[in-house]
Structures are given as C-alpha cells and as structure tokens.
Amino acid sequence: MFTQLGVIGCGLMGGSFALALKKAGLVKRVVGYSKSPSTTETAKKMGVIDVAAESALLAVSGSDIVLISVPVSATEPTLKAIRHLVTPNTLFMDVGSTKSDVVEAARRVLGEKINCFVPAHPIAGKESGGIQNADATLYQGRQVILTPLPETLPALVQRATDAWSAMGTQVLKMTPENHDAAFAAVSHLPHLLAFAYYLSVARQPAGRDFLSLAGPGFRDFTRIAASEPAVWRDILMANRAEVLKQSRAFRKALDRLEMLMVSGNASSLEEQIRLVSEDRSQWQMGQLTVPRSQQK
Amino acid sequence: MFTQLGVIGCGLMGGSFALALKKAGLVKRVVGYSKSPSTTETAKKMGVIDVAAESALLAVSGSDIVLISVPVSATEPTLKAIRHLVTPNTLFMDVGSTKSDVVEAARRVLGEKINCFVPAHPIAGKESGGIQNADATLYQGRQVILTPLPETLPALVQRATDAWSAMGTQVLKMTPENHDAAFAAVSHLPHLLAFAYYLSVARQPAGRDFLSLAGPGFRDFTRIAASEPAVWRDILMANRAEVLKQSRAFRKALDRLEMLMVSGNASSLEEQIRLVSEDRSQWQMGQLTVPRSQQK
Numbered sequence: 001m002f003t004q005l006g007v008i009g010c011g012l013m014g015g016s017f018a019l020a021l022k023k024a025g026l027v028k029r030v031v032g033y034s035k036s037p038s039t040t041e042t043a044k045k046m047g048v049i050d051v052a053a054e055s056a057l058l059a060v061s062g063s064d065i066v067l068i069s070v071p072v073s074a075t076e077p078t079l080k081a082i083r084h085l086v087t088p089n090t091l092f093m094d095v096g097s098t099k100s101d102v103v104e105a106a107r108r109v110l111g112e113k114i115n116c117f118v119p120a121h122p123i124a125g126k127e128s129g130g131i132q133n134a135d136a137t138l139y140q141g142r143q144v145i146l147t148p149l150p151e152t153l154p155a156l157v158q159r160a161t162d163a164w165s166a167m168g169t170q171v172l173k174m175t176p177e178n179h180d181a182a183f184a185a186v187s188h189l190p191h192l193l194a195f196a197y198y199l200s201v202a203r204q205p206a207g208r209d210f211l212s213l214a215g216p217g218f219r220d221f222t223r224i225a226a227s228e229p230a231v232w233r234d235i236l237m238a239n240r241a242e243v244l245k246q247s248r249a250f251r252k253a254l255d256r257l258e259m260l261m262v263s264g265n266a267s268s269l270e271e272q273i274r275l276v277s278e279d280r281s282q283w284q285m286g287q288l289t290v291p292r293s294q295q296k
Numbered sequence: 297m298f299t300q301l302g303v304i305g306c307g308l309m310g311g312s313f314a315l316a317l318k319k320a321g322l323v324k325r326v327v328g329y330s331k332s333p334s335t336t337e338t339a340k341k342m343g344v345i346d347v348a349a350e351s352a353l354l355a356v357s358g359s360d361i362v363l364i365s366v367p368v369s370a371t372e373p374t375l376k377a378i379r380h381l382v383t384p385n386t387l388f389m390d391v392g393s394t395k396s397d398v399v400e401a402a403r404r405v406l407g408e409k410i411n412c413f414v415p416a417h418p419i420a421g422k423e424s425g426g427i428q429n430a431d432a433t434l435y436q437g438r439q440v441i442l443t444p445l446p447e448t449l450p451a452l453v454q455r456a457t458d459a460w461s462a463m464g465t466q467v468l469k470m471t472p473e474n475h476d477a478a479f480a481a482v483s484h485l486p487h488l489l490a491f492a493y494y495l496s497v498a499r500q501p502a503g504r505d506f507l508s509l510a511g512p513g514f515r516d517f518t519r520i521a522a523s524e525p526a527v528w529r530d531i532l533m534a535n536r537a538e539v540l541k542q543s544r545a546f547r548k549a550l551d552r553l554e555m556l557m558v559s560g561n562a563s564s565l566e567e568q569i570r571l572v573s574e575d576r577s578q579w580q581m582g583q584l585t586v587p588r589s590q591q592k
Binding site: 073123124125142143145172181182183185186187189190191192193194195196197198199200201202203204206207209210211212213214215216217218219220221222223224225226227228229230232233234236237240243244246247249250251252253254256257258261262264266267269270271272273274275276277279280281283285286 | 369419420421438439441468477478479481482483485486487488489490491492493494495496497498499500502503505506507508509510511512513514515516517518519520521522523524525526528529530532533536539540542543545546547548549550552553554557558560562565566567568569570571572573575576577579581582
C-alpha cells in the first residue's frame with residue numbers, strides 16, 4: 001500500500017507505528033530521523049527503521065507516508081523543516097495529544113498545503129517512552145482520533161483511515177476543538193491531578209514514610225504521574241484553557257463531597273460514591289457506556 | 297497454632313483471611329457469621345468456613361482467634377454483641393482501614409478488656425468485594441499494619457504477628473494516629489479524588505461521549521472509583537480530619553501547577569513534572585523509596 005514511510009522522531013509512538021505498518025505488510029521501506037543520532041542508530045539496530053536519514057527533510061524525500069512523532073512543541077519547527085516537500089502525493093500525519101495547537105501551527109507553516117496533513121491522535125502509550133519500548137502491537141485494539149479540516153484531501157483521510165484500520169486500530173473522526181475538550185477531561189486533567197497529588201504527598205515531612213506504606217490503589221492512581229515531563233509540559237501548556245475548565249469542574253465536585261464529609265451527611269456521601277462506583281464498574285475502555293439508571 | 301477461627305463478616309477480607317490461615321495450616325476449624333445468611337451459606341459452600349454461626353457471639357464461642365471484618369461503622373455494634381466472650385485466651389483483630397475510630401469504639405465497648413484486641417489493617421483488597429472474590433493469596437506479599445495500644449497484651453501482639461507472617465504478610469507496627477495520617481495521604485485522599493474526578497466528568501453534558509474516548513491512563517487512574525460505597529463512606533467519615541488536611545495540601549500543589557500553566561512558565565512546569573516522574577518511576581510498592589536527588 002505504501003512504498004516508503006518516513007518517521008520523524010523515532011520514539012515509542014513513531015517506532016511502534018513503523019513496526020505495526022511493517023507487521024501489517026503495508027510498507028516496503030522505513031526511513032527514520034531523530035534529533036539524537038544515537039536514537040536513530042538504535043532504531044536501525046532494532047529493525048524499526050531500514051534507513052537512517054540525516055534530516056527531517058531527507059526522511060520525507062521519497063516517502064508516500066510521513067509520521068511526525070515529536071513532542072507537540074516541536075511540531076512547528078518540524079513542519080518548517082519539511083514544508084518544501086509537502087505535496088498531495090504524500091500522507092502527512094502527527095501523533096500529538098492536542099490538536100487545535102497542532103492545526104494552528106500547520107496552518108501557519110503550510111498555508112494551503114495544509115490539505116495534505118491529517119492530524120491524528122492515537123489513544124495508546126506507555127509511561128516508559130523511547131525507541132527501546134517500541135511495540136508492533138501498541139495501537140492494536142486501541143482508538144485513533146483523526147481531526148481532518150474542511151480542506152483536508154478526502155483521499156488522504158481515506159488512506160490514513162485504511163492504514164490505522166489495518167493495524168487493528170479503531171478510527172474516529174472529530175473536530176480539533178471537540179478532541180481537545182474531550183481529552184482535557186479524560187486524559188490531561190487526570191495527569192495534572194496525579195502530578196499535583198504525588199507532589200503534595202512527597203513534599204510532606206513524613207512523605208517518604210507515607211509512600212513506603214502505599215498499596216495497589218495508590219500504585220494505579222499514580223501510574224500516569226511517571227509520564228514523560230517534556231510531553232506533558234507541552235500538552236498542559238497547549239491545552240491549558242480546556243484543562244483549567246475541567247479542573248474547575250473537578251474542584252466543584254470535590255467541594256461537594258467534602259461538604260458532605262464536614263456536615264456529617266454520611267448517607268448522601270454514600271449515595272454519591274455509589275453513583276460513581278456503579279458507573280465506573282460498567283465502564284469499559286473504547287466502549288460507549290450507558291449508566292444503569294438510563295438503561296431500559 | 298489455632299484451634300478455631302471465628303470470622304465475623306464473611307466478605308472479601310474475612311473470607312480471604314480464613315482461606316489463607318487454612319492454607320498456612322494454622323487453623324483446624326473456621327466458624328463464620330454474616331449479617332446475611334446467604335453470604336454465610338456461600339462461604340460454607342465455597343469451603344471458606346466449616347460451620348455457619350447464627351450470631352456474632354456464637355462465632356466467638358470456642359474460638360481462640362477472631363477476625364472482625366465488617367465495615368468500619370459496624371465495628372462498635374459487633375464488639376457490643378461479643379463483649380461477654382472477650383477474654384485474653386482469644387486474639388481479637390479487625391481489618392478496618394481506619395484505626396483511631398476503631399480504637400475509640402473498642403475502648404468504649406470493651407473497657408479494660410481492650411487489652412485482648414489487636415487492631416489490624418491489611419494493605420490489600422480488590423474493587424470487587426464479597427465472599428465470591430475471597431482469595432487465599434490476597435494478603436501474600438502485602439503489608440499489614442498493627443496498631444497495638446500501651447495496654448495490649450504482648451503475647452497477643454506476638455500471636456497476631458506470627459499469624460500474618462505465616463501468610464506471607466509483612467507486619468508493621470504504628471500508633472493508630474500515625475496510621476490514620478499516613479493512610480489519609482496514600483489511600484483515602486486518592487479515593488476521594490477519584491470519586492470527585494469521575495463525578496465531574498460523568499455529569500457534564502458531553503460526559504458520556506468523553507468517557508467513551510478514555511484510554512488506559514484513565515482506566516488506571518479511576519480504578520479505585522469503583523470501590524465499595526459503604527466501606528468508603530465509613531472510611532471518609534471516620535478519618536475526615538486527616539483526609540481534609542491532605543486535601544488542602546493537594547489543592548495547594550494543584551494551585552501551584554495551574555499557576556505555572558496560566559503564567560506560561562513552561563520550564564518550571566516541566567521541572568515539577570520531572571521531579572514527580574523520576575520519583576514515581578523509582579517508587580515500588582512496599583519499599584522505602586529514596587529520591588534520586590538524595591541518593592549517593
């Protein structure tokens with residue numbers, strides 16, 4: 001289906017995409033570029049890429065599919081570096097966790113050529129990033145959100161859909177704005193809360209002792225607090241308006257629960273927890289959930 | 297080692313304790329009582345208990361070890377029901393997640409006989425409670441906190457220590473107050489935050505759509521939001537002073553991170569996330585962690 005994949009940024013996301021596309025038999029050759037030559041070298045040794053390119057532009061040259069898998073803040077300089085080779089013959093995608101800022105950057109840099117760019121956000125990852133964790137099955141059974149623009153070439157949206165589908169990834173389409181609102185709620189705010197929570201415990205005088213007593217609940221609740229700092233700096237900065245909006249909603253819910261605790265209203269507190277507990281018990285990843293109260 | 301274990305409250309915790317004690321070859325017979333006869337019946341069918349008792353008092357009769365594994369708020373009435381059979385010949389323990397309130401209740405009900413009671417909190421559990429989830433390995437490789445009082449009989453503390461150790465559980469001793477401060481930080485507050493967070497998302501007009509897009513980070517962050525309502529009502533009410541204190545510390549940390557987002561201070565935001573991320577990456581359950589910055 002594709003002759004050559006160009007991967008710009010050979011990390012967990014880019015490397016896993018290359019492996020998955022190869023595994024699906026959809027690409028003949030993978031050319032990779034990373035800012036750090038040792039990363040590119042590792043990617044080559046691991047068989048993730050076939051050829052190491054010396055620049056982002058050289059990774060695009062001759063490719064009919066290009067994945068830009070760099071931290072969100074590096075998207076704009078990357079697009080600048082490659083814009084001369086952006087043509088409708090090639091499908092350009094990114095993997096950024098925020099989309100409005102990426103689309104704005106693409107519009108600034110690419111102008112009319114933005115029609116060649118299909119913004120993408122695969123809902124997959126691991127705390128441990130880096131090429132050494134690349135995994136051909138990372139995207140299998142997961143979702144990818146595409147946020148095509150009115151001007152995006154339909155043929156490229158179709159090729160993007162086909163490529164992700166062939167890897168076993170469910171393709172959803174949304175506007176960049178709806179995407180960012182949704183992910184502020186279900187991903188970005190939880191990360192912010194996990195960072196803040198862990199900081200608040202670790203900084204207490206008895207914090208170390210407390211942490212040594214923590215159990216499986218703590219372990220799972222704080223797993224995302226170990227996420228990559230540069231990636232999350234970019235996400236929280238890029239999508240801050242939506243994240244702060246979600247944080248305000250969260251604080252209101254927290255206020256309400258604490259009010260019930262302070263006023264000694266145990267039965268209302270239990271009722272609230274029961275609502276959450278039943279709803280969360282029925283929630284399943286990648287499925288539309290219907291609360292028990294709305295079921296027939 | 298023990299002739300008869302009396303289990304009051306045949307749920308996940310009590311049932312797993314019975315199975316583990318049997319597996320370790322430490323008890324000849326298990327007598328169980330639950331408020332609901334069908335629970336006791338299931339426990340008997342599953343082989344968790346050998347004899348179903350018709351009252352809490354009858355479960356104590358003839359037992360040399362008794363485990364009170366009921367929701368924290370039911371501890372006091374349970375102690376009242378059994379106090380006539382509380383003697384130093386029998387080791388009495390509970391499994392409650394809060395300890396100051398349990399000790400106060402025990403002091404009120406048992407008076408001087410409180411010396412027979414070894415308050416215990418095993419750091420183990422599952423979201424799915426109930427006897428049907430009882431598991432002989434639930435406590436294996438986990439910690440249990442004992443909070444003996446100055447008057448607790450040392451021989452009973454030793455027997456408690458030996459019983460848990462034989463199940464492969466690491467025994468730690470703390471005061472009830474230190475226990476409650478520590479678990480407010482590492483367990484109770486995370487539950488409260490997870491409840492509030494899930495409520496805030498689910499209640500938004502687009503909440504259902506948002507939830508259908510949530511990925512593995514959300515799944516793990518909210519796992520504890522599916523916990524048992526009655527159990528968590530009791531814990532949050534019993535330990536509310538410490539939980540609210542931890543919540544204030546958390547809100548300050550959240551304020552600080554949001555301030556960095558609002559002011560556009562990306563590098564300080566990254567620095568804070570890096571602190572958390574490195575520290576959390578090194579944290580391991582049940583081990584004293586030393587932050588990288590303090591290592592030699």
